[in-house]
Amino acid sequence: MTLLNIFADPHISINHYIAVSAMLFTIGVFGVLFRRNAITIFMCIELMLNSVNLLLVAFSTYHHDNSGQVFVFFIMAVAAAEVAVGLAILVTIFRNLHTIDIDELKNLKN
Amino acid sequence: MDIKEIIFWSLSTIAFITAIYTVIAKNPIFSAISLLVCFASIAGHYLLLNAQFLFIVHIIVYAGAIMVLFLTTLMLMNLNEETEKHKPAIAQIAALVIAVALGIVLMLAVRKANVILTMGPITGSVGDVKSLGTVLLSEYFYPFEFISVLLLSAMVGVVLLMKKDKTAALK
Numbered sequence A: 001m002t003l004l005n006i007f008a009d010p011h012i013s014i015n016h017y018i019a020v021s022a023m024l025f026t027i028g029v030f031g032v033l034f035r036r037n038a039i040t041i042f043m044c045i046e047l048m049l050n051s052v053n054l055l056l057v058a059f060s061t062y063h064h065d066n067s068g069q070v071f072v073f074f075i076m077a078v079a080a081a082e083v084a085v086g087l088a089i090l091v092t093i094f095r096n097l098h099t100i101d102i103d104e105l106k107n108l109k110n
Numbered sequence B: 001m002d003i004k005e006i007i008f009w010s011l012s013t014i015a016f017i018t019a020i021y022t023v024i025a026k027n028p029i030f031s032a033i034s035l036l037v038c039f040a041s042i043a044g045h046y047l048l049l050n051a052q053f054l055f056i057v058h059i060i061v062y063a064g065a066i067m068v069l070f071l072t073t074l075m076l077m078n079l080n081e082e083t084e085k086h087k088p089a090i091a092q093i094a095a096l097v098i099a100v101a102l103g104i105v106l107m108l109a110v111r112k113a114n115v116i117l118t119m120g121p122i123t124g125s126v127g128d129v130k131s132l133g134t135v136l137l138s139e140y141f142y143p144f145e146f147i148s149v150l151l152l153s154a155m156v157g158v159v160l161l162m163k164k165d166k167t168a169a170l171k
Helices: A014-034 A038-063 A067-097 B003-024 B028-048 B052-077 B089-113 B129-138 B141-162 B166-170
Strands: none
Touching: A014 A038, A014 B003, A014 B089, A038 A067, A038 B003, A038 B028, A038 B052, A067 B052, A067 B129, A067 B141, B003 B028, B028 B052, B052 B129, B129 B141
16 A cells, blocks of 8 residues: 555546655755755755645646636746845855855854 | 556656756756756646646746746856765755655645545636636736736845945945
8 A cells, every 4th residue: 555545546636746746845855954055955945836836736727726826826926036036145145255055154153 | 557647657757856866966057957857847747737827937937037047146156066065974864864754744644634636627717828817817916916016126126135335345
């Protein structure tokens, strides 16, 4: 018996999409915890946002409701704004400290 | 196995492999390119779910805008050499344990919730441009306008952040 019974189901059900999204989200969380490069951490955050978007679209299609896809549209706009501001902050940090290694950014510690 | 399942499983496999390579690749440029392939396979998932409008928007926003921003910043910082130091081994093991535990908890929670939704026949009215535009500009009109203000303020903020500090140069 598999964890979600996704292999027993002959057709693609919502459980397949939940499993795929959960796996992608977990990979994103792992990347955020694993890497030291701040830009790669940003990419992993994008991966997590995309897994949630995929799940919203799947539920929207399975429920025959357009509202979920509108939410995904808004999430994409917020993600674009977030990436622009975040990368600008990273470039400013790099200009001042010449590194974007998150373990080196300890100015607030003492 | 019909054609839809084959497409689903191949897209999911590509998404997993490229997502994992995004995390473990040493060169950040390879991470960005592999993330681009991952986004493309997620766009394929959207097309499989009959979300045509979001398919186009996803390609434009992620492949066209966000990945270009990432790649430009990477090349601006000249990080394309393999200079990144790794975290200590204890932190890496802790990250792996936390990620695996989170995955198991998510799967068990979904299994406990027991979501049962069978895929009905996809009608043409869900996810196409016309019906989505109608919902977006009637029911969600005010959020749609506010998101434009958000994007404008983000743009102004980025320009302010990236401007060279002239007072520092005078000192």
